[in-house]
Amino acid sequence: MNDVGATSSSPTLLKVEGISKTFGELKANDSVNLDIVPGEIHALLGENGAGKSTLVKMLFGSLQPDGGTIFWKDQPVVVTNPMQARALGIGMVFQHFSLFDALTTAENIALSLDEKIAISTIAERARALGDAYGLPLDPNSVVGDLSVGERQRIEIVRCLLQKPELIILDEPTSVLTPQEAEKLFETLFQLKSEGKSILYISHRLEEVQRICDRATVLRHGKVVAHCKPSEETPSSLASMMVGADVDAVERASKEGPEGDALLEIRDLNRAAASPFAVPLTAISLAVKAGEVIGIAGVAGNGQGELFEAISGEVLQKAAGEVRLRGSDVGRLGITQRRRSGAAFVPEERLGHGAAPTMKLSENLLLSRYRTDAKAFLGSLGVIRNGAITKATKRIVEEMDVRKSAEDPEAAALSGGNLQKFIIGRELDRKPAVLVVNQPTWGVDAGAAAKIRQALIELARSGSAVLVISQDLDELFEVSDAIAVMHNGKLSVPLPIAEATYEKIGLLMGGAEPGHASHGVELGAS
Amino acid sequence: MIRVELIRRPQQSALFSALSPFIAFALTLIAGAILFWLIGKPPLPALYSYFIEPLTEIWSVHELIIKATPLILIAVGLSVCYISNNWNIGAEGQFIFGGIVGSLLPILVPGFGGPLLLPLMMIMGMIGGAAYAAIPAFLKTRFNTNEILTSLMLVYVAQLFLDWLARGVFRDPNGSGFPGSIRFPAVARLPEIAPSQGGAHLGIVFAIVAALVVWFMLRSTLKGFEVRLIGTSPRAGRFAGFSASKMAFFAFLTSGALAGLAGITEVSGAIGQLRETISPGYGFTAIIVAFLGRLNPIGIVAAGLVLALTYLGGEAAQISLGVSDKVARVFQGMLLFFVLGCDTLIHYRIRLVRRAIASALEKS
Numbered sequence: 027m028n029d030v031g032a033t034s035s036s037p038t039l040l041k042v043e044g045i046s047k048t049f050g051e052l053k054a055n056d057s058v059n060l061d062i063v064p065g066e067i068h069a070l071l072g073e074n075g076a077g078k079s080t081l082v083k084m085l086f087g088s089l090q091p092d093g094g095t096i097f098w099k100d101q102p103v104v105v106t107n108p109m110q111a112r113a114l115g116i117g118m119v120f121q122h123f124s125l126f127d128a129l130t131t132a133e134n135i136a137l138s139l140d141e142k143i144a145i146s147t148i149a150e151r152a153r154a155l156g157d158a159y160g161l162p163l164d165p166n167s168v169v170g171d172l173s174v175g176e177r178q179r180i181e182i183v184r185c186l187l188q189k190p191e192l193i194i195l196d197e198p199t200s201v202l203t204p205q206e207a208e209k210l211f212e213t214l215f216q217l218k219s220e221g222k223s224i225l226y227i228s229h230r231l232e233e234v235q236r237i238c239d240r241a242t243v244l245r246h247g248k249v250v251a252h253c254k255p256s257e258e259t260p261s262s263l264a265s266m267m268v269g270a271d272v273d274a275v276e277r278a279s280k281e282g283p284e285g286d287a288l289l290e291i292r293d294l295n296r297a298a299a300s301p302f303a304v305p306l307t308a309i310s311l312a313v314k315a316g317e318v319i320g321i322a323g324v325a326g327n328g329q330g331e332l333f334e335a336i337s338g339e340v341l342q343k344a345a346g347e348v349r350l351r352g353s354d355v356g357r358l359g360i361t362q363r364r365r366s367g368a369a370f371v372p373e374e375r376l377g378h379g380a381a382p383t384m385k386l387s388e389n390l391l392l393s394r395y396r397t398d399a400k401a402f403l404g405s406l407g408v409i410r411n412g413a414i415t416k417a418t419k420r421i422v423e424e425m426d427v428r429k430s431a432e433d434p435e436a437a438a439l440s441g442g443n444l445q446k447f448i449i450g451r452e453l454d455r456k457p458a459v460l461v462v463n464q465p466t467w468g469v470d471a472g473a474a475a476k477i478r479q480a481l482i483e484l485a486r487s488g489s490a491v492l493v494i495s496q497d498l499d500e501l502f503e504v505s506d507a508i509a510v511m512h513n514g515k516l517s518v519p520l521p522i523a524e525a526t527y528e529k530i531g532l533l534m535g536g537a538e539p540g541h542a543s544h545g546v547e548l549g550a551s
Numbered sequence: 552m553i554r555v556e557l558i559r560r561p562q563q564s565a566l567f568s569a570l571s572p573f574i575a576f577a578l579t580l581i582a583g584a585i586l587f588w589l590i591g592k593p594p595l596p597a598l599y600s601y602f603i604e605p606l607t608e609i610w611s612v613h614e615l616i617i618k619a620t621p622l623i624l625i626a627v628g629l630s631v632c633y634i635s636n637n638w639n640i641g642a643e644g645q646f647i648f649g650g651i652v653g654s655l656l657p658i659l660v661p662g663f664g665g666p667l668l669l670p671l672m673m674i675m676g677m678i679g680g681a682a683y684a685a686i687p688a689f690l691k692t693r694f695n696t697n698e699i700l701t702s703l704m705l706v707y708v709a710q711l712f713l714d715w716l717a718r719g720v721f722r723d724p725n726g727s728g729f730p731g732s733i734r735f736p737a738v739a740r741l742p743e744i745a746p747s748q749g750g751a752h753l754g755i756v757f758a759i760v761a762a763l764v765v766w767f768m769l770r771s772t773l774k775g776f777e778v779r780l781i782g783t784s785p786r787a788g789r790f791a792g793f794s795a796s797k798m799a800f801f802a803f804l805t806s807g808a809l810a811g812l813a814g815i816t817e818v819s820g821a822i823g824q825l826r827e828t829i830s831p832g833y834g835f836t837a838i839i840v841a842f843l844g845r846l847n848p849i850g851i852v853a854a855g856l857v858l859a860l861t862y863l864g865g866e867a868a869q870i871s872l873g874v875s876d877k878v879a880r881v882f883q884g885m886l887l888f889f890v891l892g893c894d895t896l897i898h899y900r901i902r903l904v905r906r907a908i909a910s911a912l913e914k915s
Contacts, residue, residue, distance in 0.1 A: 049558070090556075092904070339789055361792030372790060381784035392780065392791045395773055407773035435563075 038100065039064050039223050040085070040116075040192055045094030047080050052430040054080040056247040057094065062192065065221045067214060069234040069255060072244035073267050073442065073470030078227055081244070082194055085225075086118050087111040109140055117190030119181045121197045127170035131163055135184045148187075156183050159213050174325040175206040182213070193217065194225045199233060203324055204498060204531045211237055229471055230499070231260040243267055268472035275478045275503045285315025288490035289368070289459045290349040294342065296335055304328035304514045306335065311509065311516060313459070313490040318481060319519055320505030321494040322530050328514040329494045330373060333463045336492070337370040338363040350459060361396050367458035369393070371449055371465065373494075375441060379448045382437035386429070387411070387418045389436050390451055397455060417454065425450035425476070442469040449477050453484060460484060463494040478504045498527060510534055557899040567896040572843070572850065574896075575889035576857070582885050592872055600871045601864035601878075613749025615859050617821050620751075621646065621830070623758040623855035624813035625837035627765050628806030630846040634769065636782040637802040641687060641702030642810040643834025644709035645680040649811020650818040651713060652679025654732065654825040657739040658721055664738045672739065672815055673757075680811015681804045683709065688803035692796040698803075706834070717827035732825040741820035752820035754813070759852065761809055766848035778802070810834060839883060843890050858883065 042060040046053070055077045062068045072078045083089040085096065087105035095102050098114050105111050108118075125134045132149040139148070149165035156163045161179040169177060178198065185193060195214075199207040214224055214237060228234055234241060235255045243251040243266045251266045258266075289312070296306040306328055313319045323329055334340045335348065342348055342356035349355065350366040360370070370393075372378045380389045391414060395402060401413050418433065425446040429439055436444055445466070452460060465481065466474035481504055485491040494511075495501050501508050507519035510533035517533050583601070584594035605611045625642045632639040653676030656663055687702040718730040726733075741752040769775035781788035781798045788795065818829055840858050844851030865879025 337790070359792055360790065364792070370790075374786075377784050378786045378790055381780055381787040383783050384780065388776065388780075391773075391776060392787060395776070396792065403773055408771050409773060409776065 037063060038097070041097040041100070042081075042085070043095045043097065045081070045084060045091045045096065047077075047084060047089065047092050049430070053247045055084070055091070058244070058247070058249050060242050060249070062223050062225060064191070064223055065218055066239040067218055067224045067226055067237055069238035069241035070225055070227045070244070071229070071231075071234060071241055071263065071267055073472055076244040076267070076470070077247040078244055079196075080247075082118070082196065082225070082227065085111070086116060086194065112140065112188050112190070115189070115191040116194065117185035117188050117192070118194040119178070119185050119196065119198060123174075123177050123181055125169045125177055125180060128168065130166050130168055131172075131180050132165035134169055134180060135165075135187065138184050139187065151187060152183050155186055159183075159186065159216055160209060161213055175202050178202070178210075186217075190222070192223045192225060194227070196227045197229070198226075199228065199230060203534045204527055205535065206324075207233075229469075229474070231263045231471065232499075234263065235260065264471045267470065275475055275482065277482050277504065285317070285488070285490075286352070287312040287314050287349075288351050289313040289336070289461070289492060291336065292346055292349065294332075294335060294347045296331060296340070296342075299331075299340075304331055306331055306514045309516045311492075311519070313492050315458075315488050315490055316485055317506040318485045318491040318493060318504050320501035320508040321492065321511050321516070322498060322501050322508055322534055323494075323496065323511035324534050325496055327511045329463060329511055331514070332511065332516075333370070333372060333461065333494060336461050337368075337372070364393070364397050369452035369455055369457035369460050371452055371460070371462040373463040373467065375444050375448060376437060380436040380444060383435055385433045385435055386422070386427075386439075386447060387414045387433050389447070390414055390418050390421070393451060394455065421447060421450040421454050424454070426473075442473045445469050446473055446477065449480065453480055456484075456487075457489060459490045459492075461492045461494075464497075465493060465495065466497065466500060467495075474500070498530060501530075502527075554904050556902045556904055557895070558902050559899055560897075563897050564900075567893075568845075571893040571896060572845070572853065572890060575886065575893045578889045578893075579882065579885045582889075583882060586881070590874070592874065597868070597872055597874075601868045601882075602860065604871070605860060605863040605867050610749040611863060613745075613751040615856065615863055616751040616755050618859035618862055619855040620754040620758050620820075621813040621817050621833040622837050622840045622858055623852055624754070624761055624816070625806075625810045625834055626840035626844060626851045626855060627758070627762050627848045628809030629837060629841040630844070630848060630851060631765060631769070631778060632802040632806045633841060634782045634846050635778045635798050635802045636785070637688075637691075637799050638699045639684065639687070639702050639803055639806050640699050640838065641684070641704075641706045641834070642806065642837055643830060643832065644702070644706035645683045645807040645810035646814040646817075646830055646834045647706075647709040647713050648683035649676040649680035649814030650825065650829045651716065651814075652676060652682075652811070653815025654721075654735075654818055657735045658732050658825065661733065661736075664736070668738055669741065669819070672819060673812060676811045676815025677808040678811070680809070680814060681807040684803040684807020684810070685800065688800045692799050698799075710828075713825075713829070714827045717825055721825060723824075730827045734824045735819060739819060740823060741816055743820075750821070752816070754816035754820050757812060757816060758855070761812075762848040762852050765805075769848070774801075810837075839887055843886060845890070845894065857886065861886070 038061045040062045042058060044057045044059065045055055046057055047055040058081055070078050080089060084091050085105065087107045087110055096105060097103070103114065105114070132145050132152060135152055136145055136148050152163065152165050156179065161183055163176065163179050163183060169180070198210060202210065217224060226234070226238055235258070238255050241253050241255045242249055243253065245267060255263065291309055291311045294306055294309040298305040304327060309332065311319065321329065335342060338355065338358060338360035341359065345354035345356040347356040350363060350368050353366065355363050355366060376382045381392065391402060391409065402410055404410055427443050427447045427450070429443065431438065439447065449462070449465065465477050469477065478500060481491050481493060493501065493504060505522055507521045508525050508530060509519040510517045510530055512534060520529065580598060584598060587594045587597040605615065625646060629639060629642060653672045655675060656668060656672055683705065686705060687698045690696040690701050691698040717732065721732045723731060723733045741754060744751050744753065769778060777793045777798065780791060781793055781795055785795055813833065814829065818825055822829060836858060840851055840854045843858065844854035861879045861882045865876045868874050868878055869876045
């Protein structure tokens with residue numbers, strides 16, 4: 027652009043002064059200040075709903091600030107759209123990938139470029155760039171066939187092709203295996219050594235400590251601290267984020283005799299429902315009263331399909347493939363499975379676990395109209411609003427759900443707060459079996475700790491809890507045993523005392539599931 | 552520099568939900584005045600003869616009610632379909648089949664009378680409409696066909712079938728060769744509400760009862776919750792344990808039954824015999840009514856009256872102003888346009904912002 031920034035006394039690349047943004051009654055950003063110098067990895071930390079996404083969207087031009095100024099190389103700029111942001115030299119890799127499954131890697135990259143370049147040229151450049159940064163990719167592969175890690179590489183290469191000076195990464199490691207995350211860090215260090223700056227959004231504090239030079243911490247839309255992560259501890263960073271000490275999740279070891287198996291899956295098979303779905307093969311698992319079983323795995327290895335099969339959104343061929351509290355439910359739908367004492371929390375919050383345009387109170391009814399029919403429904407199916415409002419309030423208080431109106435639509439809540447509500451909705455029933463897919467995906471540290479603690483307590487009170495997650499830290503925190511899902515197959519659960527990151531990571535990468543039962547030998551060799 | 556921003560409300564505005572149709576109507580009147588002024592008619596007297604004059608005489612109020620009755624009945628049923636994301640475009644055909652099946656008794660069993668006759672005719676009309684609506688529902692759930700196309704095409708089948716009946720097997724043998732069935736005896740005619748004043752029949756009572764029942768169902772019952780949930784978020788509906796297929800049948804059967812009831816009330820009340828055509832397109836106009844009433848049955852009652860008024864006003868304006876009766880369509884179009892536009896205010900509020908950043912740029 028120009029060289030003023032380089033020669034002036036303060037060599038900042040990006041400086042944000044007093045930027046504010048209000049949604050309704052909620053101040054998402056309140057006079058936020060931030061500066062990034064060339065060649066640094068700068069962490070943006072904050073709870074869910076703290077305003078990280080809002081800030082980043084304003085930097086990238088997809089939202090307009092209400093007040094305050096953005097300086098790019100010491101010049102005030104107005105970023106009105108993402109295309110302009112890219113022209114300035116700001117690139118972004120989103121948390122939710124924006125790729126078309128049916129197109130090839132090169133085609134996907136071509137779609138995002140502002141200039142018109144032949145596909146073959148793009149493929150060549152992408153391959154060269156990928157090789158240079160340790161992000162190998164095949165430009166001609168169809169995206170639908172790729173793993174999540176490979177998809178992320180496309181997003182990053184796509185971003186680097188624009189030659190950005192500042193790269194914004196939103197929760198990049200939340201979908202990666204530990205081994206894949208390591209490779210990503212190497213790429214980031216290389217970019218940094220070339221003088222490029224990175225704004226790194228994450229809730230994984232260990233990670234931030236390891237790779238980030240400086241950090242800006244947001245809480246309730248305000249900057250509460252600028253700090254050097256290397257001089258902090260994970261718990262001091264966490265308490266800056268939530269404004270109080272985060273309770274470490276406590277997992278008392280299982281006591282007493284083995285409980286009955288409340289959830290049993292016996293030789294569950296399911297054909298792939300679509301070209302990009304994963305078939306399930308011979309899955310067997312038992313979750314006993316009092317225990318939490320974790321299912322690890324890289325995204326897209328059949329976890330979603332397994333969840334649908336257990337919840338009863340998809341029925342099984344034989345009734346005995348899924349059993350709840352000793353009776354076959356394989357041919358029963360989700361409502362009857364709920365009535366057998368099971369509760370379910372799907373991965374997608376909006377559009378699956380909750381209806382975006384419906385109020386919280388209506389979303390409470392969504393999963394509980396039959397199990398709590400006596401409390402919530404009168405004669406002729408008339409809805410009892412009083413009882414539902416009361417229960418909604420109870421859940422909101424119990425789970426500390428933050429909202430900007432009395433009974434807002436689900437879509438008006440931040441992701442973390444909606445997740446707390448959806449989990450609270452099921453916990454409030456005190457279910458005998460809880461199956462939850464990605465319980466704390468994109469949820470801040472404070473809320474995540476609360477959710478995990480609640481899952482453990484539910485199990486210790488005598489329920490069986492099955493947690494499907496891509497977050498290994500989380501699984502090691504809550505589980506009594508961890509099984510790994512790979513390519514539609516499930517390994518034998520590894521007791522937590524025997525499980526290590528390395529063993530689980532290998533299984534996630536596709537080591538034979540059969541080896542899991544010999545985990546001890548594997549670790550020793 | 553001032554920029555207009557639309558800011559999403561955290562939840563729908565109850566105030567603007569109620570106000571929006573009125574704002575839209577006011578805007579339609581203003582645009583209508585400009586329209587009349589442009590074609591050289593005095594705007595205020597023109598609007599008066601269009602929107603007020605039809606309401607000044609009691610007999611024309613009855614005419615208004617007669618036209619509004621089928622529009623309201625059909626549109627109330629369609630609201631259930633559209634809210635649940637089932638696109639029934641074939642209410643016209645269901646209306647016709649309701650008229651046919653409801654007329655079977657007086658035409659085929661002319662001697663049958665008594666107090667049971669009318670209730671039986673109404674019930675048979677509802678069954679006829681519902682059965683005809685079940686066809687697109689079955690095709691959609693069983694073969695995944697597009698219900699918009701199937702329900703629409705079945706309208707033409709119904710129209711031709713009625714034409715064949717009225718000119719063929721059902722033709723009145725003493726009708727001098729004119730198409731149309733026998734004239735219904737008095738016992739098969741829906742009674743008029745106030746016979747001394749005009750022709751409005753009992754159908755309007757059915758329409759208002761139907762609107763109230765469906766309104767309560769949608770607002771306060773589990774069934775209504777199911778309708779709304781499946782419509783807005785099908786996957787969440789499945790997670791809740793509701794079946795989209797059963798909902799398709801529920802929505803089509805409900806709207807088919809109400810369209811069929813509208814058909815037989817029109818034949819038994821307003822016309823008095825089964826003719827080769829029994830509808831000037833009520834089934835299609837009702838789609839506009841449903842959206843003008845914003846898929847709320849209470850709003851639909853008002854919207855049905857307004858649309859009936861644009862028909863009457865069009866006729867009146869043709870006589871007193873000498874303008875084309877196509878003006879009625881212009882007004883219907885403007886109304887729909889403004890209502891959909893004003894709906895934005897329910898989800899968003901408007902804010903004017905001065906761009907502080909822009910001025911900062913100028914300073915530097």
